[in-house]
Amino acid sequence: MSVCEGPCNRVWRQGRETFVAALTAWEETTPDERGDRPIPPDVIPTPGEPVWCRGCAGSIRRALADLDNLAPLVAATSDGYRTRADDSDRVRTSQTAPSPSPAADVLDELYGYLSRIEAQWREARGYGARPERSRGAPALTIVVSWLGAHLDNILADPGSVGFGQSVLRWQRHLQTLAKARPEGRRKPVPCPRCDRRTLVHEIDRDLVRCEAADCGRVMSTDEYDAIVADRTQRAAS
Ligand SMILES: [Zn+2]
Ligand SMILES: [Zn+2]
Incomplete structure (x- = not known):
């Protein structure tokens, strides 16, 4: 079985690593000193279909x-x-x-x-x-x-x-x-000019601005609300 290489198997990978480390340490101690043999972790990995x-x-x-x-x-x-x-x-x-x-x-x-x-x-x-x-x-x-x-x-x-x-x-x-930069609140609706999810609500100035350096569209919050209403209506019809 091929195992998904993605983040879904992080716990499984960590468990396996910890087990291998414990087993190596166990094998390196003399039989008199060592305790029980480490048990492999009981986690079933998510399979890849076929890779992910x-x-x-x-x-x-x-x-x-x-x-x-x-x-x-x-x-x-x-x-x-x-x-x-x-x-x-x-x-x-x-x-x-x-x-x-x-x-x-x-x-x-x-x-x-x-x-x-x-x-x-x-x-x-x-x-x-x-x-x-x-x-x-x-x-x-x-x-x-x-x-x-x-x-x-x-x-x-x-x-x-x-x-x-x-x-x-x-x-x-x-x-x-x-x-890392001071930021307003990211808006989920794409910019009407450049179509990227780069709109930010600047709370102190109460306007919505596109953060894209090559766009920079600015609108009032009313204008933004109208775009949201329009999109909602189009999605519903
Ligand atoms: Zn996965
Ligand atoms: Zn834009």
Whole structure:
């Protein structure tokens, strides 16, 4: 049976690790000294179908889409981030000049990683080479949606273990970076201009603003409420 490599089996993996460590320690003690032989943990792992279970495949799909939603929020952190690094790390990093924008570096690394995955999958499947695209926010959106369109097939491939785990790790990483900035309350409805989940309610100014650096749509809370009402009505009809 192949076991799902996703977060659903974390407890099972930890239990197995603890057991192996205990068993190794037990085998290294002399028969006079040692107590009972450790018992393997009684946890049944979730099987992969064939690589990931359905729940973890869904988590990876949501995480991949979330990378595109989180990227503009992380990009918007550039300034605050830079100021803090200048204040606290001045002495320690005086030898190496800090990057002008750590957030941009992180997003560039993410883009590079996802592009490599797209290129590998194209080659494995005999699709043509990746078209030349300029880097930046639209390019990230394109590579995320390309991978999303092929995700079912990618995740059915035994070679997708590292990729799936990386996507989940990248999501956590971007969530942490996006949280590092002072933030209003995230809104669940996508921005009417750029269609990403980047709207934030700025409580002190009582307006709703798109955090995406390349969009920046601002609206009153009444306007936002009207969009919600309109969406609800369309979904119901
Ligand atoms: Zn799973
Ligand atoms: Zn927007």
